[in-house]
Amino acid sequence: VRGVDATPERIIVCSGFAQALTILAAALTAQGVAAVCVEEFGYPSHVRSLRASGLETTTVEVDRDGARVNELGAAGALLVTPAHQFPLGPTLAASRRLAAIEWARTQRGFLIEDDYDGEFRYDRQPIGAMQALAPERVVYAGTASKTLAPGLRLGWIVVPPALIDAALEARRLTDGPSAIEQLTMAEFIVEGTYDRHVRRSRLAYRRRRDRVVAALRAAVPEARVAGAAAGLHLVVDLPPGRSEADVTARALSLGLAVEGLDDYRLGERRHQPALVIGYGTPPEHAFGAALNRLCAALTAA
């Protein structure tokens, strides 16, 4: 994996990030961690998972430089999406990365670097993983869900030495992916087919993102698109006066499923009304029509 400091005995292959989080929760608990800080917007299932594992959760604010990592309070670990904050979109600034590493080192905290779409950066080279800066404090988590398919349920974590024994035991006790698919994936990687697929996909998704941004700019100029040119989704701030419920209902009536940003709110602080738009899913032949529906949902009175 791109810029990750890994030895085979610290890599755990798992059924995706959901299982990874369960495994890591057990390992963190064994290291005395009681609370994990998450970014103020993200997947509610991550919070439910951490809590189901007996951990408390806190949230940290996210601004245009990513998570405000100097405000981590008493948490013993931070779950963070540095390459492309999910869903808001900023990249964690270099100074914030260093501050997070510094926090982990001095406070004996752990970082979980969720690199969910790290292969898809469009405006420049992918940024190296934070994990390489402090492999003894940072867990790297990667997945095939975006590069291949979420239905594959295949992911991997690179685990610091302090967490590896407990993580391996938790992995054993919670099962994992099929050996057949692990071997298929390994062959796919070794043959170079995976790399070619990722490069081709990067180009295709970049074109999709450009189309979405151009269409929105033309049809709904007052709807601001935020975040880095990366990944398979973007967040668009709604035009003044429109609510998330309004727009998602209108989109649904047009046959389009989009989500309001508030569905991803994990903390108290609200964001201005916005949509989270995934552009990876529609088949190519249906993409133009889906885009038209999106613009129609946003412009409808």
Place this chain on the structure above:
Amino acid sequence: VRGVDATPERIIVCSGFAQALTILAAALTAQGVAAVCVEEFGYPSHVRSLRASGLETTTVEVDRDGARVNELGAAGALLVTPAHQFPLGPTLAASRRLAAIEWARTQRGFLIEDDYDGEFRYDRQPIGAMQALAPERVVYAGTASKTLAPGLRLGWIVVPPALIDAALEARRLTDGPSAIEQLTMAEFIVEGTYDRHVRRSRLAYRRRRDRVVAALRAAVPEARVAGAAAGLHLVVDLPPGRSEADVTARALSLGLAVEGLDDYRLGERRHQPALVIGYGTPPEHAFGAALNRLCAALTAA
């Protein structure tokens, strides 16, 4: 599944019994269960899994009629292998089945029926699942690990209504098997190929068991084979004076991996020295040689 009372909304497909147990531990805890009783011999990883999920475990004795289910103490659930106790081999007697159901109904307890090799019964028709007698109190757990391959990591549980919501949430939070393999398996079943494969395997494994029993009887007449004619393993009591460590070391020196029964002891009570012999694994061309090594390990002074 054979004789199971299931509606689609109560079936959860998972990555095998390890994940099933994690899911069920969460659901049982949500129902106020604090302790799970396990059979006095079985998989240590099951006990570790239950404890890692915050449950206490107790053990129940097993005799030739299976688990002594009238001695469950204060446990809120029983994990049981009624078709073919693992590893000792007895089938849970009809009166014990009824007593277990009665216990579950009157004490509001739950049974987890681990039907790990229920497809492989050789001396008569498979016994119906206990689950059908009390689908509101019994979880049925099946797996493709024995019928197809453990590396597939594919299993399923049928969950009582009282546990289903918490089990589904736990399943979501701990991931699960690939959609590709679930769909492949479904096609395999619908086409009838799975059934044909199971029937063919049953015959092949039956022959293997007969060969093991005959070889042991001829070479080591004082080594008693216990348990029902079923499954992919058997337990053989060692000849007087031989220890498990002796015989397993001797087998290993001959290139054969067998396990001592004591490795599966979960309670205080010891069994007389015995081996747990899996006969499903060796390829057909190597089976005769493996059997010769087994007999040599058992007869060596």
